[in-house]
Amino acid sequence: MTPPAGGGGHQVPDTDRVAAALLDARGRVVWWSRAAEDLLGWTSAQIAGTSARDLLEPDVTGSRPSGSARRLRLRHSSGAVVEADVHLVRSDAAGGGTLVVTAGPDGLVGWDRDTAFARAVLGQDRIAVAELDMDLRVVRTNAAFEAMRPAGQGDDWLRDLPGSGIHGTVRSFMALVAETGAPVIAAEYPFGADRVLSLTCIRISDPLGAPVGIAIAAIEVTERYHAQQRLSTAYRNAFEIGGSLDVVHSARDLVAVLVPALGDLACVDFPDDVLQGRDPPLGYPGAEASAPRRVAVRSADGVWPRGLAQVGEPTAPESESPELAALVVRGVLVADADLLREIMGHDPRLIARFMPEGMRSALGCPLHHRGRFFGYAAVYRTHDPDPFDEADVKLMQDLCHRAALAIDNAFQFTREHHTAVVLQRSLLPPSATESAAAETAGTYLPAGGSVSVGGDWFDAFPLSSLRIALVVGDVIGHGLQATATMARLRTAVQTLADLDLPPDELLMRLDDLVQRMMTEADESDTLGASCLFALYDPVTRVCQMASAGHPPPALVLPDGSAEYLAVVPGPTLGVGDNPFEVFTTTLPPGSVLALYTDGLVRRDHDTGDGEAGLLASLSRLVREGEPLDRIGAKLIAGHPSHDYPDDDVTLLLARTRAVAEHDMATWEYPADPAAVHEARADVNGRLEAWGLDEPAFATELIVSELVTNALRYAGGPIVLRLIRDRVLVCEVSDPSNTQPRLRRALNTEEGGRGLFLIAQLANRWGCRYGARGKTIWTEQALGVEPPPRRSP
Template structure:
């Protein structure tokens, strides 16, 4: 049988009268009427068909069809249908579905019946039947909810799935808008979206809304809806079709994935234990819970390592975080930083005892564990908390605390999926808290080491008045290798030192301690600043070789690249000799407030080896302020060095203030709360020793002048009011001058300096250094230096370009 492949009109055309092929047969089966639709369908005009038997149109008159037709013509009253194959006017074979209806006209009631025959192309009929089956399935079997509305958005038809979703029978829903039938939904937003589709004809996809229905009033559901406009073949608007899918499960799963992703980004942004706990609370509220509290073991907050495994219920906890959408919570009950305790029967205590999460879907305020914690219960009851989850904060089998999640605003209680999600959040937070705890412990150890290695207090010297500040990076959480020092030298001189070891942590602090000790040892040798830096450079090279390429710990960096500034101030000469190893020059603040940064020879950082260092000498008037600092001071607020230098210049421009006030002003101006690098600042105000405090005599290389030297020293001490120590001073002068005459070379010079202590110096042009030794019982000499060492506080040798100087210090009366 041939099939027509053109001219189909769709399912709407099948049921339209204008496309139905109609013929009227008389009682003998002869065609007496032939409709225009029949002419178009078969391609035969009425003139070719009228008056002919209808059976002649069949291409293959099957016996069953012929027999059925004859029985119908004999007067069978029922409607008949059949599938036949006819030959069209152009020779094509066309399969048709026929319906035959008997009809007796009112003008001849007793006459034989005529037959009205309707014919539809079989292929078109099958499409229409398929469409009908689809429509029937959509409204009876489809899991997708369907709603058909009129142009006033009133329900005219809905399917079984939508009836199950809403819990409202279709009979009660017909003729009503969504807002009238389902008040638990956001009807205004839904109807606004539907009206827009009705007005524009532009369909909408995946419009998400949430709410509660009669079918499940205890839980909130999420639906995704799509809406398109219905029109007839002429384009007239009939209404809307609204498809609804319940996506609650997938929506919540996506929310959980999103929340976990945000948690990975927002929890653990710092290495601060308390801040990390607060980040957990901030992520969970209000997405998962309405109120979250995080309680940590007190040892964890302090950076200590708890014992592995569960803990007893008597452990001390500290409130590390609290966040809630309700502002009426008692601050006394939820204050961050305060100690917190839980009843032994509480979910929190049981959670810490077995490291298992707890879910309390409905809070029972008559429970013993709630009654034992009346202060917290007052806040929970006032907020209307109805559901609770408690999860342990454990990482690497170490319990660090417990997190409690409450719901009071969200009406749905927590479920098992919420418990799984909270446990995942807590697990991630616990790892971050443990990392922060370990960092806190290391930082505390580094800070303690740093403070022990830095000067505990600055010395009180006549030559300079000093004040200092040290600020670790990150608000005392990331110490480094910056240091400062004030070292008393011979001749009332003083050494001012600042240095910067690269890196942070214990390694940098320990390296700084080694270098500071080395500087103090080298300073005791009274060598020039450039020579001291040369020896220090050799030490750094050896330390770098000890570390090796693979020996550098992860927190410490390398010792190579250490910078240092070493300055020696002589109050007698009123001069300052400086040498720099890759360090910033000091700020020199003159008494009139003018601030300058002197140009120093660009010495290399320590550890490069083989590079020379040079000295620079500055003449300083009495009252000049020197500010030595590390680079972290200039880079605290702005990466531009020039900006930092200008800010430092402004902060130092009033040198008449107390040094402590100057230090505070510099720190407040140049340093943020959390400086990016550690900072060392040393400020010194110079005090010159005038001629009235220094006495100098040139002596002949004759043993007879020893008596004269003693007399000169005695008169000067009497003049200075130091008669109490005159005897000891005379004895020291006698021994030193005798030693210079006997073993040294002329010229010989005696100098007394009245500083904080009495300084006695004897110089000669020999470079031979005296040695302290114990004389035998029978020796006639050799006891001079031993006697000097016993009578003085300090003594030593200082080499000069023209020889050497033997110096001693004697404690002077406090009346000085």
């Protein structure tokens, strides 16, 4: 529409940015601004000649908000209602006419407020802002956006940024915002080599709500991003603190996180109580606390300054100020160089020892948990000029709290572990024994690291007639429960062995015991054990053994050849209803038996074969003539997890011996009363040949009683055997399986005093059963050195 021209024509505003219309004298529209088109949707062609009254909602009386403006409800071309304040300006020129100007309810004419806001946003140079149309083409940008544009890049550089965040690529989320109107707030994207942008995108709509484009604001957040990444990395690494349950390792873990997360240098000091394994007392002691000592340091360049306190050195000089001591124990210290010098009283020796050269700021925090003070940690910045902020303090407190918690857990574990180890060791036999049957040496290494002590045990104890029992067992589980179970089983083995049971029957009865223990235990408890029981007779040189799920023993013969014995393992104790098989072999004197638990041959950290390695090492050490205790120590030391084994390691070594022929005498008698006289004469003759005059009378009485009882109750043949060692063993064997019983005879009874007399004359006596018949044996202490051993 072209407005009238000439002196008599209507004057038209010089801008189309105002929603305005020009009416002639009859109230018909003769001119219509572009902003009015945008406001009501009518084009100039559509509105020309239309009466202004037709644009008003019918039956509506406008109100007058202020001045000459009247608030009216106008009809939009879509049928919608648009509320606006209308100003009427009448012309004084000939022909009349009226200028109609509309304004929003806020009092600004047309789009002036929006224009002012857009001008302010586009005019500032701190936040990069760009407007794009619906096709994602750049419409306009501000100076900050242009300054951020990489050299040689076009208008689409932001849209084409590489990488993908949680909102997808920049192009994809721009398109999504344009399509759905859902804004994207603070989406972070990499920019350049080492920069990060935070992007916020919203959709732009016209006054009627139709989308016309999008606006995007970009802020560089590189420094904040790297700070967050540093904190995230520090918190992730904090999970490594205390993994070893060792207080010094926990301190090393802490400084490894502090540098580089917070600074360039870090150190940790512990009181001597902590280092010596004593749980610190309750409270926050100050000067009365045990002297602290530096235990861990860390430097960003790998070199700890020489002037500062070194690892292992005390960190409590006499000139330490009370203020510093209070801070160390109770509070978090955040200080710059000047403040730290003031706290140290400007003491040059103290400053040189505790303040790094070129230090800009320091942060220190005590390590305490559950009211106990475990130490102090400090971190220094020598290159970064920024002081520590609240986030740094919070991170330092969190890391120190975790370290203190790890130390407290380590102390609790140490107390329980120490109790279990002490109990375990108190229940084990002496590490070395000497007897006529063998010399033995046992070695026990409790589980370390985060694993509690287990229920492994070994035992070597004498039996009747100079025999020896060798036992190794492994209880399922760890901790005090396993130790208590081990104690019960070890006692049961000794009790059953004293009954002179064969190995298979002993394990069957032990299996019954474990089954009863399982019925008595809680449902949460897991009971069971493996066990190897061996019985060696130095007279016959026969060794019998049976296994309940235990590894076979290793044997090294005197010539150096080594092998694992072909013991058939039965089920572990507690399974029940399964027999055990006895393995029998004859051992030459000087043979070395190695009984062990599976912890010795488990090679979790080694690619070699544990069993083969043990056999080769054992054979080599035996050929070299090493004593048994040193052999055991070297085999344990060669374990791949010697410092922190994940299971108990138990080893029992036994070097067999044999009784010489001239130290034994055996006679056989028929079922004839004259055999008693012959037996006395034979025994006296042999004792005289051995030079044993002192025990001759007692031995004669013992032999008389035993042979007489055998003739009376069992018949013949009767076998009498004497064995000389540290003790004098007397055995009488008969074909009867009747159990002899010691009783106190009445004064009126003529018999029944034989075993009572034997019990008074002998140090030990007992009865054992064989495949046929039984053997009653006695032992008398000789009080003299044993006869010389036959060399292997």
